[in-house]
Amino acid sequence: MLGNSVLVEIKNLRTYFHLPEGTVRAVDGVDLTVRRGHTLGVVGESGCGKSVTALSLLRLVPSPGRIEGGEILFYRTVEEAGASSALTDVIDLAKLEPNGREMRSIRGNQISMVFQEPMSALIPVRTVGSQITEVITLHQKVSEAEAREIAADMLARVRLPKPRQALDDYPFQLSGGMRQRAVIAMALCCRPKLLIADEPTTALDVTTEAQILDLMRELQKEFGMAIMYITHNLGVIAEMAEMVAVMYLGKVVELTDVRTLFMSPLHPYTRALLKSIPQLTDAVTRGGKKPRLQTIEGMVPDPYSVLPGCTFHPRCPERIPDVCDRVEPGVSEVAPGHSVKCHLYSSP
């Protein structure tokens, strides 16, 4: 039952960067599951490894980064003419050649990605149309003219005004919001099974952000695709995600559905993260006396160091002396679909 609805299963993924200064364990034993047609939110501070997890999935980790271990199982459907039902085969993306033919046929086709900066996601010297049709002709057996049709249709779906004209526009002739729509259209024109969105609205203003988020949810329903939504913004997570993974220093510390995350968070890091959201009502109801913003104590530790025990223990207000700084906590499932990596909840 589960096997059929799972699209991507990441198991104990480890992606390290070997630098002259030392090894950065950007992703250090991550387990994640993305279900078909569902949205998984990945949240955490800058440098927690959420983007590297996404890049590992696409096998685009920049050098000197390397996948050191683990599996990225992609349950792809192979549609065969004649077969009554679509077959599913499992492929371990972590084992593929990063720039090999097979990985490239998945990238941009079945799994595509939208990046953070719409301003620099398109090259200024080529038309928007040529950059979109390129990905269509690469993965589909269509002519240049048909690809143009598909591109114009997709630009209309992301509600870009005058989609046909936009094909011949250069990126610098579009506004930031329009460009992000074009980039989303580019990612969707091969109807991917999974769309990875890495903070796609961070560079946009709030109104545009709301429009883009609405658009993505709409298109998700229409195409039935799964979304892996990466952000540091908990408000966006509340709006977009069904399941949420909270990451800290390359590890998933809590994994639960979005409602439980906000109603009863368990991990001390998640709780601290939720407390540090600025509240609009606080400032207003207290008659102009602004409360201090809550922050998480301490700093993210030096990325080259390997901490014994739980990686959050130096900043944790609830640490158990002689346990948290010595023994790495295991993952405990406190309720169905809610797991947390913390000694406070581990069964003895």
Added chain:
Amino acid sequence: MASYIVKRIIRMIPQVFLISILAFIIIQLPPGDYLTEHLNRLRQSGRQQDEVEIRRWVQMYGLDRPMYEQYLKWITNIVFRLDFGYTFQWNKSVREVIASRMGYTLAIALFSAVFTWVVALPIGIFVAVKQYSIADYFFTLLGFIGLAVPGFLLAMVVMYVSYTQFGVKVGGLFSVEYQLQPWSWAKFVDLLGHIWIPIVILGINGTAGLIRTMRATMLDELRKQYVLVARAKGLSELKVLLRYPVRIAINPFISTIGWLLPWFFSGGTVVEIVLNLPTAGPALWRALMGQDMYLAGSYILISGTLVAIGSLISDILLAVVDPRVRFGSLEGQ
């Protein structure tokens, strides 16, 4: 686009006009002139009939008239009759001298440019992609050597080595036996055997410089997000490189194409003298040494005009490859 080109050409006309005035002033600047000296020499040897001939020239070119009249006469002859004047050193019209050398000059210039590009572009891209690899260090070292060694020295070393080691006499564009013969297949083959040396020597300095430029701009572009986006599309690495960062990294190449023209016309003079080539550079040098004013003036005028034409070509090409230039110029109206 069309209006951009037209406007750019119109702007060139006063440029070239100013160049012609400057060229004329420059050749008039040194005291004395070829004819006066020649006349003195003739008088001392008592050859009167030549003196009559020379006086005819003086009148013909208005050499006894004020300077602005001389200029007007000079420039109208050039513009309306393509008559660049007479060279007293060669006893020919300037046009003949230039025309006889122009073919070789342009051939060597063109092939040097092609050599530079064909070698520098791929190496520049390669060392940027493989930054800090052994290949990168190797080409960096080679590049600095290429930049540091002056062309004429390289020419002399090549001549010395090929003569002493292989017994091959390098220099000129033809072997002695073909020098005065009419064109034939054998003469053409002989030319091919000689012409690659000046092409490589003249191209090598430019190549070293362009590798550095290409590497630097490529490294800048490779960090841009659109490269990652292109990879995420599933394009092969070669297509990603050629369609994305290279498209922007070649801009500095294109904007300097224009400078190649005048550089090859006169910039390789010393190398050409060392290699004894029948090209424009050495003739200009001789003209300047001998105060052969019309020949020298014409060379300065032509080089100057080539600078103007070269930057015109660069600007147009840049507008073709980079829409930002095109639209920027339209918005600026």
